[in-house]
Amino acid sequence: MCFRQVFLKKRHIPVKLSTQAKSLYHEKRNEQKKPLNTLPLYHSGVVDHVEALFPQDMIAKRLEELGFVPGEPVKVIAYCPLGKDPIAVEIGFTRFALRSSEARRVILR
Amino acid sequence: MVGDVMAKPLRIALVGNPNCGKTALFNQLTGSRQKVANYAGVTVERKSGYLVTPHGRKLQVLDLPGTYSLLATSPDEAVTRDVCMGRYKGEPAPDLLICVVAATNLRLHLRFLLELLQLGRPLVVVLNMVDVLEKYGIRIDVPRLQSELGVPVVTTVGVRNGGAKNLITLLDEMMPQQGVLHLPKLNSSVILENSSCVHDRVRKILETCVTRDRPLAVKLEDVLDRWVLHPIWGMIILSFLLFIMFQAVFSWAQPFMDMLQDSINRLGILVSTLIPEGPLRGLVVDGVIGGAGTVVVFLPQILILFLWILALEESGYLPRAAFLLDCFMGCAGLGGRSFIPLLSSFACAVPGIMATRTIQHTRDRIVTILIAPLMTCSARLPIYALLIGAFIPNKSVIGVFNLQGLVLFVLYIVGILSAFIVARLLKKGGEERFLLMELPHYHWPSLRNLLLGLWQRAKIFLSRVGTIIVSLSIILWALSSFPAPPSGSTGTALEWSLAGRIGHILVPIFSPIGFNWQICVALIVGLAAREVAVGALGTVYAIAASENDISGSLIPLLSAQWGLATAFSLLAWYVYAPQCLSTLAVIRRETGSWRMVMITVVYLFALAYIAAFLVYRITGLFMG
Numbered sequence: 001m002c003f004r005q006v007f008l009k010k011r012h013i014p015v016k017l018s019t020q021a022k023s024l025y026h027e028k029r030n031e032q033k034k035p036l037n038t039l040p041l042y043h044s045g046v047v048d049h050v051e052a053l054f055p056q057d058m059i060a061k062r063l064e065e066l067g068f069v070p071g072e073p074v075k076v077i078a079y080c081p082l083g084k085d086p087i088a089v090e091i092g093f094t095r096f097a098l099r100s101s102e103a104r105r106v107i108l109r
Numbered sequence: 110m111v112g113d114v115m116a117k118p119l120r121i122a123l124v125g126n127p128n129c130g131k132t133a134l135f136n137q138l139t140g141s142r143q144k145v146a147n148y149a150g151v152t153v154e155r156k157s158g159y160l161v162t163p164h165g166r167k168l169q170v171l172d173l174p175g176t177y178s179l180l181a182t183s184p185d186e187a188v189t190r191d192v193c194m195g196r197y198k199g200e201p202a203p204d205l206l207i208c209v210v211a212a213t214n215l216r217l218h219l220r221f222l223l224e225l226l227q228l229g230r231p232l233v234v235v236l237n238m239v240d241v242l243e244k245y246g247i248r249i250d251v252p253r254l255q256s257e258l259g260v261p262v263v264t265t266v267g268v269r270n271g272g273a274k275n276l277i278t279l280l281d282e283m284m285p286q287q288g289v290l291h292l293p294k295l296n297s298s299v300i301l302e303n304s305s306c307v308h309d310r311v312r313k314i315l316e317t318c319v320t321r322d323r324p325l326a327v328k329l330e331d332v333l334d335r336w337v338l339h340p341i342w343g344m345i346i347l348s349f350l351l352f353i354m355f356q357a358v359f360s361w362a363q364p365f366m367d368m369l370q371d372s373i374n375r376l377g378i379l380v381s382t383l384i385p386e387g388p389l390r391g392l393v394v395d396g397v398i399g400g401a402g403t404v405v406v407f408l409p410q411i412l413i414l415f416l417w418i419l420a421l422e423e424s425g426y427l428p429r430a431a432f433l434l435d436c437f438m439g440c441a442g443l444g445g446r447s448f449i450p451l452l453s454s455f456a457c458a459v460p461g462i463m464a465t466r467t468i469q470h471t472r473d474r475i476v477t478i479l480i481a482p483l484m485t486c487s488a489r490l491p492i493y494a495l496l497i498g499a500f501i502p503n504k505s506v507i508g509v510f511n512l513q514g515l516v517l518f519v520l521y522i523v524g525i526l527s528a529f530i531v532a533r534l535l536k537k538g539g540e541e542r543f544l545l546m547e548l549p550h551y552h553w554p555s556l557r558n559l560l561l562g563l564w565q566r567a568k569i570f571l572s573r574v575g576t577i578i579v580s581l582s583i584i585l586w587a588l589s590s591f592p593a594p595p596s597g598s599t600g601t602a603l604e605w606s607l608a609g610r611i612g613h614i615l616v617p618i619f620s621p622i623g624f625n626w627q628i629c630v631a632l633i634v635g636l637a638a639r640e641v642a643v644g645a646l647g648t649v650y651a652i653a654a655s656e657n658d659i660s661g662s663l664i665p666l667l668s669a670q671w672g673l674a675t676a677f678s679l680l681a682w683y684v685y686a687p688q689c690l691s692t693l694a695v696i697r698r699e700t701g702s703w704r705m706v707m708i709t710v711v712y713l714f715a716l717a718y719i720a721a722f723l724v725y726r727i728t729g730l731f732m733g
Contacts, residue, residue, distance in 0.1 A: 058180075064308075
């Protein structure tokens with residue numbers, strides 16, 4: 001955490017993505033949410049936003065850095081042998097393994 | 110003044126996302142002039158090497174751990190961040206950053222590149238893997254990309270011989286003389302903008318610079334992942350690969366091991382004829398050749414194990430195996446990310462423990478470090494192979510399985526199960542853990558990288574044999590040869606020697622688990638490294654038997670002198686015992702605490718003693 005603060009102070013890289021996501025979250029909180037971990041196998045969806053579950057949510061931050069940004073199509077390519085945790089998804093040209101708790105931060109349109 | 114500048118090579122650092130082909134490129138640039146350095150007191154394994162350009166300029170090249178972002182979430186990412194920003198302890202920022210991006214994955218990799226550009230340091234972009242673009246039907250407008258980014262862009266193919274030519278040419282142009290760097294002036298539209306719109310920026314760059322000739326055909330990943338990640342087929346493929354791996358270690362290595370054993374025997378005989386009878390001959394033949402030679406024989410097995418692990422790693426399969434095993438690892442309270450460090454611990458716990466740096470979750474990381482020594486490392490192979498060879502008949506079970514191979518497999522399984530139980534006990538409560546793991550594109554492992562990797566392993570192994578094992582063998586030889594027995598004494602010379610006496614002192618502690626004094630001697634010197642124990646037994650019994658063919662004579666000697674219970678007990682001991690100083694040292698370095706080392710030592714020795722005791726008693730009961 002302290003690395004992050006030092007880094008921000010020194011380099012002036014504003015990291016405001018999560019606040020953007022949060023405002024979207026407030027707009028949409030009353031609507032039906034469709035998180036990525038509910039997407040069936042081999043089905044596709046489009047990312048609406050990444051939901052930060054708490055302030056300074058590093059996982060949400062990293063998801064955005066990995067390309068889970070509004071408008072990106074995403075596809076579920078595999079489930080784990082014992083249920084749906086973790087899942088493998090494809091976004092852009094890349095495939096990621098996500099735990100269900102991580103995937104539920106990604107809200108689809 | 111000028112001379113000073115000329116003496117110092119510029120330092121360039123390769124940075125980029127994971128799986129961008131950085132390491133292959135590094136191997137291209139530095140060839141075999143590289144070293145894997147473990148800087149003391151720092152939790153990082155870094156590779157550095159030297160590159161001499163066609164114009165004779167010398168450069169030091171650093172290979173930094175791959176990262177997605179400068180906002181580090183794990184220790185290895187923090188290293189990359191600190192080096193890039195010049196905040197790394199006792200080291201100035203590199204003179205030039207070389208940002209490697211995979212041409213096939215621009216959308217993801219450009220984001221990190223834009224983040225790096227904002228550091229405002231000298232930077233060159235390397236567009237790697239351009240050979241695959243053709244296959245995907247993608248065209249990238251490099252001059253356009255260059256003007257968009259405002260920094261030089263060159264294309265490379267990291268896996269092809271001479272694939273880094275463009276980069277080397279550029280580096281040459283940028284250095285009119287040694288130690289001076291000139292960045293080419295570009296009409297830069299350098300973007301120092303808000304990072305919240307980095308993704309928009311990336312999209313814009315992609316729109317202007319990348320064109321697609323034809324719609325994307327079915328990718329290799331689509332086909333392979335349907336099978337490899339399939340809940341049932343995937344598990345079958347994984348078990349098959351691991352099973353073949355263990356069989357290969359035994360069966361493929363055998364001819365090479367026989368050859369090595371043969372040449373070592375011949376060397377022993379040759380040396381005996383050259384050196385006159387006396388202490389010197391004893392030192393060389395029994396001490397050095399008997400001790401170290403016994404260990405060198407196991408090099409082929411170790412290399413085959415590493416060949417498998419390297420090939421699985423290079424092909425992009427390992428993260429997929431981690432994905433399949435994640436839920437099982439979850440039962441042990443660990444994340445799938447612990448899988449790769451644990452798998453490399455089968456080769457050696459030292460790189461395994463260092464690989465835990467990719468685990469963000471601190472407690473997961475500590476637990477993984479604690480159980481990594483339970484994975485059967487290659488240094489145990491010599492001991493297992495020796496004991497199995499001496500006590501397990503070489504016959505087949507149910508027609509197909511070799512009984513010796515089966516016992517070896519069981520020993521591995523026992524280690525794994527114990528590790529899971531220990532992890533389960535250490536981890537209570539279900540905090541949230543990261544997985545977020547990239548499943549990289551499949552590609553054929555490049556022969557060059559495999560060979561370089563094997564060469565490095567062989568070098569490490571042989572230098573260990575050459576230093577620790579030879580010197581310990583010599584010390585042991587001296588301890589077991591002096592003082593000479595008084596004339597007219599009964600009993601062997603060994604029992605009169607210092608080693609014999611030390612062994613006899615320890616016997617009361619170890620006799621409940623069936624160890625005789627020779628084993629006690631081997632255990633003491635084997636504290637430094639496991640395989641030393643084999644050399645030690647070789648030396649101890651060689652002095653007793655005065656034979657040249659150590660391992661060959663050791664097997665019948667052991668099976669004649671030890672009971673089955675003792676052999677099994679020793680096997681059980683070695684499943685657990687933390688007899689490896691390098692592992693303990695790396696635990697100290699990675700965790701930064703002696704407490705962890707103490708915990709590891711105490712719990713592993715306790716397990717070893719209990720397991721050996723049980724095995725000894727139970728086998729004793731059954732054998733009457």
